[in-house]
Amino acid sequence: xxxxxxxxxxxxxxxxxxxxxxxxxxxxxxxxxxxxxxxxxxxxxxxxxxxxxxxxxxxxxxxxxxxxxxxxxxxxxxxxxxxxxxxxxxxxxxxxxxxxxxxxxxxxxxxxxxxxxxxxxxxxxxxxxxxxxxxxxxxxxxxxxxxxxxxxxxxxxxxxxxxxxxxxxxxxxxxxxxxxxxxxxxxxxxxxxxxxxxxxxxxxxxxxxxxxxxxxxxxxxxxxxxxxxxxxxxxxxxxxxxxxxxxxxxxxxxxxxxxxxxxxxxxxxxxxxxxxxxxxxxxxxxxxxxxxxxxxxxxxxxxxxxxxxxxxxxxxxxxxxxxxxxxxxxxxxxxxxxxxxxxxxxxxxxxxxxxxxxxxxxxxxxxxxxxxxxxxxxxxxxxxxxxxxxxxxxxxxxxxxxxxxxxxxxxxxxxxxxxxxxxxxxxxxxxxxxxxxxxxxxxxxxxxxxxxxxxxxxxxxxxxxxxxxxxxxxxxxxxxxxxxxxxxxxxxxxxxxxxxxxxxxxxxxxxxxxxxxxxxxxxxxxxxxxxxxxxxxxxxxxxxxxxxxxxxxxxxxxxxxxxxxxxxxxxxxxxxxxxxxxxxxxxxxxxxxxxxxxxxxxxxxxxxxxxxxxxxxxxxxxxxxxxxxxxxxxxxxxxxxxxxxxxxxxxxxxxxxxxxxxxxxxxxxxxxxxxxxxxxxxxxxxxxxxxxxxxxxxxxxxxxxxxxxxxxxxxxxxxxxxxxxxxxxxxxxxxxxxxxxxxxxxxxxxxxxxxxxxxxxxxxxxxxxxxxxxxxxxxxxxxxxxxxxxxxxxxxxxxxxxxxxxxxxxxxxxxxxxxxxxxxxxxxxxxxxxxxxxxxxxxxxxxxxxxxxxxxxxxxxxxxxxxxxxxxxxxxxxxxxxxxxxxxxxxxxxxxxxxxxxxxxxxxxxxxxxxxxxxxxxxxxxxxxxxxxxxxxxxxxxxxxxxxxxxxxxxxxxxxx
Numbered sequence: 003x004x005x006x007x008x009x010x011x012x013x014x015x016x017x018x019x020x021x022x023x024x025x026x027x028x029x030x031x032x033x034x035x036x037x038x039x040x041x042x043x044x045x046x047x048x049x050x051x052x053x054x055x056x057x058x059x060x061x062x063x064x065x066x067x068x069x070x071x072x073x074x075x076x077x078x079x080x081x082x083x084x085x086x087x088x089x090x091x092x093x094x095x096x097x098x099x100x101x102x103x104x105x106x107x108x109x110x111x112x113x114x115x116x117x118x119x120x121x122x123x124x125x126x127x128x129x130x131x132x133x134x135x136x137x138x139x140x141x142x143x144x145x146x147x148x149x150x151x152x153x154x155x156x157x158x159x160x161x162x163x164x165x166x167x168x169x170x171x172x173x174x175x176x177x178x179x180x181x182x183x184x185x186x187x188x189x190x191x192x193x194x195x196x197x198x199x200x201x202x203x204x205x206x207x208x209x210x211x212x213x214x215x216x217x218x219x220x221x222x223x224x225x226x227x228x229x230x231x232x233x234x235x236x237x238x239x240x241x242x243x244x245x246x247x248x249x250x251x252x253x254x255x256x257x258x259x260x261x262x263x264x265x266x267x268x269x270x271x272x273x274x275x276x277x278x279x280x281x282x283x284x285x286x287x288x289x290x291x292x293x294x295x296x297x298x299x300x301x302x303x304x305x306x307x308x309x310x311x312x313x314x315x316x317x318x319x320x321x322x323x324x325x326x327x328x329x330x331x332x333x334x335x336x337x338x339x340x341x342x343x344x345x346x347x348x349x350x351x352x353x354x355x356x357x358x359x360x361x362x363x364x365x366x367x368x369x370x371x372x373x374x375x376x377x378x379x380x381x382x383x384x385x386x387x388x389x390x391x392x393x394x395x396x397x398x399x400x401x402x403x404x405x406x407x408x409x410x411x412x413x414x415x416x417x418x419x420x421x422x423x424x425x426x427x428x429x430x431x432x433x434x435x436x437x438x439x440x441x442x443x444x445x446x447x448x449x450x451x452x453x454x455x456x457x458x459x460x461x462x463x464x465x466x467x468x469x470x471x472x473x474x475x476x477x478x479x480x481x482x483x484x485x486x487x488x489x490x491x492x493x494x495x496x497x498x499x500x501x502x503x504x505x506x507x508x509x510x511x512x513x514x515x516x517x518x519x520x521x522x523x524x525x526x527x528x529x530x531x532x533x534x535x536x537x538x539x540x541x542x543x544x545x546x547x548x549x550x551x552x553x554x555x556x557x558x559x560x561x562x563x564x565x566x567x568x569x570x571x572x573x574x575x576x577x578x579x580x581x582x583x584x585x586x587x588x589x590x591x592x593x594x595x596x597x598x599x600x601x602x603x604x605x606x607x608x609x610x611x612x613x614x615x616x617x618x619x620x621x622x623x624x625x626x627x628x629x630x631x632x633x634x635x636x637x638x639x640x641x642x643x644x645x646x647x648x649x650x651x652x653x654x655x656x657x658x659x660x661x662x663x664x665x666x667x668x669x670x671x672x673x674x675x676x677x678x679x680x681x682x683x684x685x686x687x688x689x690x691x692x693x694x695x696x697x698x699x700x701x702x703x704x705x706x707x708x709x710x711x712x713x714x715x716x717x718x719x720x721x722x723x724x725x726x727x728x729x730x731x732x733x734x735x736x737x738x739x740x741x742x743x744x745x746x747x748x749x750x751x752x753x754x755x756x757x758x759x760x761x762x763x764x765x766x767x768x769x770x771x772x773x774x775x776x777x778x779x780x781x782x783x784x785x786x787x788x789x790x791x792x793x794x795x796x797x798x799x800x801x802x803x804x805x806x807x808x809x810x811x812x813x814x815x816x817x818x819x820x821x822x823x824x825x826x827x828x829x830x831x832x833x834x835x836x837x838x839x840x841x842x843x844x845x846x847x848x849x850x851x852x853x854x855x856x857x858x859x860x861x862x863x864x865x866x867x868x869x870x871x872x873x874x875x876x877x878x879x880x881x882x883x884x885x886x887x888x889x890x891x892x893x894x895x896x897x898x899x900x901x902x903x904x905x906x907x908x909x910x911x912x913x914x915x916x917x918x919x920x921x922x923x924x925x926x927x928x929x930x931x932x933x934x935x936x937x938x939x940x941x942x943x944x945x946x947x948x949x950x951x952x953x954x955x956x957x958x959x960x961x962x963x
Contacts, residue, residue, distance in 0.1 A: 060603060060617060061717055061733045061794060063087065063152040063814070067175075070147060072852065072861045074907055074925045074956050076186055076199050077220070078147060078172065079108030079139045083948065084865060086816040086848045087154055087168075087794065089114030090841035090940045092136070094947035095308045097940065098342050103423050103496040103534055106310065106340035106388045107138035112154070112167040113790060114821065114842050115737065119623060121165030124172050125332070127396060128162065130419030130500035133532040133553055135626030138421075139172075141336040141392045143218035143314040145184060145201035148175045154794060155603075155617045156713025156737050159563055159585040160522070163599035166621040166711045166739060174332065176318055178205030178214040181963035188956025191929060195225040195307060195951065210322040217315045224309040224341070225951060227301040232945040234301045236691075238934055240880045248297035249692075251348035253380035255470035256289045256296060257360075258352075260369045266674040266688065271376070274471040283368035286471075300345035303383045306943060307951060309341040327401035330415075336392045343386075346379030347546050349431050349470075351440070354696050355548065355636070358433055363442035365451045366469040366477070375440075375470040381479050382489045384429030394419040410509035417502040425494040430547035435487045439468035451477060492547060496534040498627075503527045508565075517569030517581070529558035532627035548636040548697055555631030557624065563587040579607040589622065593630070594708050597622045613719040615733075621711035625743055629782045632702035638693045641748035643775065644756050645669075647678030649690035651757055651873060654885070657893045661756045665764070666773040679773045698748060698778040707784055711739040717794075727800035736791040745782045746825070748775075753873075754825050758834055759891060762826040786824030786831065793817045807855030815847035835890055841939035841946055844868045857913040861923075865905045867949070871897045872937045881936060900933035905950050921958040926950040 065081065075081045083091055089111040093104055109117035122129040122137040129137045153161075153169035161169050186199040198221045205214035227233035237243040250256070256271045260283075264270060269288040273296045278285030289296045316334035323329055351358045352374040359372040367373050398415030438453060438460070446452045446459070453465035466487065472478035479485065506524035513519070534553035543549030565585035571577040586600040601619040608614065644651040645662035647670075652659040663669040666679055673680045674688065683689025717733030746754075746766075752775070754763035767778040797813040821842055822833035836842045845868040853860045874882040874896040884897040909923030932949035941947040 060615075061154045061715060061731065061735075063154060063796075065150040065152075067148055070144060070150075071919075071921075071958075071960070072859070072909060072911070073863065074188070074909060074923045074954065076144060076197060077108065077140065078142050078144055078150070079110065081144070082110045082139070082150070082152075082170065084848065085152065086814045086846040087112060087152065088846075090946075091948055092117040092940075094940045095310070095340075096306055096945070096947040096951075097942040098305050098308055098344050103388075103425065103494075104132060104134045104136055104138075105342070106140075106308065106338065106390070107132075107136065108140040109136045110139060110170060112152070112170070113735075113737065113792075114818075114836075115167035115739070115788070115790065118626065118743075119164070119166040119621075119739075121162050121169045122172070123161060123169060124394075125174055125396070126171060127415075127417055127504070128500070128502060128528070130392075130394065130421065130498065131530060131626070132421060132498045133496060133534050133626065133628040133632070135629070138338075138390075138392070140310075140312060140338050141314070141334075141394075141421075142172055142174075143201065143216070143220075143312075143316065143336075144199075145203055145218045146174045146216055146314075146316050146334075148173045154733070155715045155735060156619050156621065156711070159587040159599055159601040159619070160565060163587050163589060163597075163621050164623040166623055166709075166713070166737065174316075174318060175203070175205075175214055175216075176320060176330075177207050177212045178203060179207040179212075180205065183961045183963075185959045186956060188954055189223075190225070190951065191953040191955070192225075192229055194223065194229055195954075196223045197221070197956070211320060213317070213319040215317045218313070220310070220312040222307075222310045224305045224343075225307040227304040227306040227943065230306050230943075230945075230951065232931070232934060233304070233306040233943040234299070236301075236944065237936060238944055242880060245292045247299050247301065248291065248293055248295070249300065249348060249378070250289065250291060250297055251350060251376045251378045252289075252296045252298045253346075253378050254296045254473060255375060255377035257286065257368075257376075257471060258374040259286075259288075260371060260373070264674070274473075280366045280469045280471050281368050286368070298345070298348075298378050298380060300348075301943075303343065303345040303380070304942070305343050311339045313337045324401075326403065327399060330398045330400065331396065333395045334393075336390075338388075338390045338392075340388045341385070342388075344384045344429075346381065346383050347430050348376070348378045349436070349546065350374075350376045351436075351470075355543075356433055356546065358437040358440060360440040360470070361442050363444075363455065364440055365443040365445060365467060366440075366471075377470040377479065379429060379431060379479065379489070382429050382485055384427065386425060386427040388423065388425050390421055390423040392419065392421045405509070408510055410507055412505070412507045414505035415503075417500070417504075419500045421496075421498050423496040425496075427492045427494075427547065428489050430492070430545045431488050432490050432545060434544050436468070438465050439484065439487070440470065443467040490539060490545070492537060492540045492545060494534065494536040494540065494550070496532075496553075498530065498532045501527075501529045514569055516572035516579075519569065520567040522563075522565040522585075524563055526561045526563075527558070528561070529556065530627065531556040532631075534628070534632070543636075548638070550635055551633030551701070553628050553632040553702070555627045557591060557593045557627070557630075559589050559591045559624075561587055561589045576608050577606070578610055579605065579613075581605050591624055591708075594624055597708070611720060611722050613721075614717075615719065616716040617714065619713045621713065621739075622708055623711075623743070624708045625706040625782070629702050629706055629743060630704055634699055634701035634781060636697035637700050639698050639748040639778070639780075640691065640693050641752065641775075642691045643681040644753055645679055645773070646681045646690045647673065648680060650681070651753075651895060654874070654896050655757075655894055658756050658895075661759075665756075666769060669773070672773050682772065682774045694748070694778070695774065696776055698780060700745070700779075701781050703781050703783060706743060706782060707741060709739055709741045709743050709784070711737060713737045725799075727802070729796075729798045731794070731796045733794045734792075735794065736789075738787060738789045740787045742785045742788050742823075743782060744785050746780050746785075748778050748780060751778065751780060754834075757873075757889075757893070757895065758825075758832070760825050760828075760831050762828060762831070786826050786828075787833075788823050789820065789833070790818065790822075791820040793819065807853050807858075810852040811850070812852075813847070813849040815845065817845050818842065832891060838869070838871055840870065840872060840935075840937055841948070843870065857915075858911070859913075860910045861908070863907040865907070867903045867932075869900050869902045870935065870946075871899045872935060874898050881934075898936065900935065903930060903932045903949065905930050917962045919958075919960040921960075923956055923958075925954040925956070927953065929953040 092109045112120045118135040151171040181204040189196040201218035203216040236247040271289040272286035314336045318332035400413035454460035469477040504526040508522035510518045536550035571580040590596040599620040603617040606614045683692035715735040719731045754760040770776040799811045801809040821836040824833040847866040850863045881898040882896040887897040889895045907925045911921040
């Protein structure tokens with residue numbers, strides 16, 4: 003036999019390498035024209051339906067290279083994010099305040115079950131993970147992709163039992179003969195966010211070998227919050243609340259009035275008059291709040307979408323060593339650089355983690371006592387530059403051998419992937435330098451203010467005194483010398499390495515009356531090492547960036563699996579086909595012991611046009627390195643306390659009010675003005691929805707245990723013979739995850755305690771004498787369960803050729819009938835529903851109409867998101883359009899409902915006679931803007947990060963040689 007490559011062989015290579023048996027019918031993309039191709043001993047019949055995968059027991063979505071080229075989304079992550087089956091994006095680039103090693107990458111979240119539960123494969127083999135357990139799709143250039151397959155039925159004993167939400171297999175281009183160059187450029191209608199992409203691919207196919215080489219460069223400019231109305235204001239579109247966008251920690255420094263004991267009085271804080279003497283209290287006036295006052299709006303310095311630059315080089319080669327043995331190798335290098343900017347740090351000397359009041363002996367202190375001050379570092383915004391280098395190599399031998407009178411397919415190989423990251427950040431205050439600069443100082447004989455005292459001066463080269471209320475001059479934050487002392491570059495490095503050894507064999511055990519009894523078996527050894535190391539200064543806690551701890555650890559697993567594909571009936575009335583596929587995988591983790599997880603599926607074709615299919619599968623996911631070995635850190639969280647008697651749910655819900663009153667002494671009168679409890683933030687000011695005044699604890703837990711799952715699906719595939727080119731599939735699916743590995747938000751913990759009546763959540767925080775939360779722990783932990791259920795509907799119709807060209811329709815929809823979360827294992831806890839809340843849309847739907855006529859073509863795509871609801875907060879009553887909503891516990895909890903959104907994309911293209919394709923298009927052609935979501939799901943702003951950020955126009959040019 004020969005292993006000479008055909009395009010069809012590549013289309014089924016994933017099924018062969020992963021161990022799928024010859025009779026399993028794995029889903030692949032196929033040509034548009036009817037054809038029968040014989041490859042080795044496997045006969046595959048094509049179809050006009052775009053996806054053969056709807057003919058298998060597993061619901062699989064296949065995206066061809068043509069599909070990729072006929073849309074305006076350029077990156078692999080953006081392409082996948084706009085599928086109906088995909089949930090809200092994890093670590094969105096519209097969340098600039100995210101920290102750590104993962105922000106800047108692209109991670110896909112199938113079924114809203116979390117990106118850590120989606121297994122990503124590259125050519126049928128695992129993509130490496132980082133310390134957070136995430137697989138970064140940004141390391142895969144779109145120019146290298148031949149097709150993408152999405153297995154939607156949850157955990158798989160063939161690919162890895164941790165694939166609880168599903169599997170994404172990205173198949174790269176091989177057997178490419180010739181050369182191709184592409185250029186892409188686009189930008190938003192506001193004139194920002196320009197995106198550029200340039201790539202070049204060259205390949206050669208010989209009699210017994212092939213090789214392909216490619217390079218791609220991508221660059222995306224930032225979008226600034228000041229240029230988007232939904233980002234510049236904290237409560238956009240509500241004029242009555244525009245002042246909430248401004249913080250009293252302004253670019254103009256202010257001091258605590260020593261003559262006003264009430265911290266919330268109008269004259270509690272003072273600013274220096276223009277031209278005034280900072281050492282003279284008479285030259286100060288009360289601070290003025292609001293948009294035109296002595297305040298600052300952080301969004302004026304923030305990015306609404308972060309900047310990114312990416313360079314990739316990749317190569318792949320195949321060699322037929324003999325007529326029955328082939329060697330396949332691929333290697334790639336990817337460098338991703340991202341830049342993030344947020345507003346200068348809001349320094350407050352009285353914060354518990356800072357404690358650097360101005361010394362009574364400071365030359366600039368207008369009082370005789372230690373004096374607290376506030377000043378935002380407006381002159382030096384916080385900037386984080388991240389660089390990630392990823393190296394990957396895969397080498398696989400595959401072939402066939404005789405076993406009796408049968409041929410068996412085998413493969414064995416090794417995968418190495420390493421990622422090295424560096425983070426450089428500047429803009430946080432050096433608390434030691436600030437303490438020295440606001441410490442004792444005096445006017446020396448040269449008329450220069452000098453640190454220290456006349457008897458113990460500090461050399462000018464070692465310290466420059468600082469006047470926090472000065473806006474310009476030698477002693478202000480505008481002085482480069484002070485900036486260099488206060489704002490040090492903080493550095494962190496990380497490294498993750500994955501080693502993967504594997505071997506598989508598959509073939510036919512026996513020929514039964516109903517067909518071939520196939521099998522597949524394999525072994526795998528996988529080891530992951532990870533490390534995250536902040537520099538020594540960052541670990542000391544002497545920066546306002548808070549203390550960071552080192553993460554270091556590893557784990558390994560040894561696995562074996564067996565799959566059987568058993569034909570039961572064939573060519574009988576009511577059973578054109580009936581087959582059962584069973585598989586089981588045994589995994590032995592060095593950190594958690596062993597586990598066995600199985601999967602069973604069936605396919606039944608009662609008559610030729612109809613297929614009935616179903617699956618049952620178990621899943622098992624171990625904690626990530628960061629979840630286990632990351633230590634505990636600190637974070638100033640933005641949160642909303644439901645007990646706030648003015649802005650919280652307690653103000654509108656008597657049950658919540660009663661629960662809060664039972665937990666907070668003197669609840670009705672404890673507030674700063676005696677009117678009831680108020681959430682206080684940094685500096686002791688009222689700050690509902692603002693940052694905590696004390697750092698909360700977040701991080702890892704070495705006692706975490708793996709989570710387990712069970713997934714089910716049942717579906718129909720209808721391909722009517724009377725309507726050639728039409729395919730319809732409808733699948734029901736359900737997944738339950740127990741012992742869930744999760745981290746809660748501060749707001750979520752408080753809501754669970756007081757709103758959702760989950761007493762165990764009340765144990766994770768404490769309150770001070772003023773009622774304000776003074777400690778809160780939200781480290782990762784094993785919770786109760788998640789259960790999610792829904793339906794997928796897919797309709798594909800390739801029309802017959804007409805005088806006006808050829809038309810095609812593809813419509814995919816996902817409907818969530820249920821999604822509930824139980825926060826702990828206690829029987830009394832009632833699961834909380836999630837569908838239609840925050841960013842869990844009940845319906846996501848994507849419909850595409852295509853047209854081709856000669857050298858011309860066009861595509862129109864509509865992307866639909868159903869409406870959402872959220873709890874009303876500070877914006878009440880302006881945002882509460884459902885004030886009498888009764889929640890699942892029977893409590894009245896006013897809600898804010900949004901309507902649905904549909905974004906429309908269009909592209910037209912022309913096949914030029916010089917072997918080129920020119921495409922122009924507009925994503926979000928009608929410039930649709932989504933509704934405001936004040937809870938900021940998956941975003942740093944009151945706007946859902948998965949919505950389009952404006953109208954985006956682009957042009958693509960492809961030249962083939």
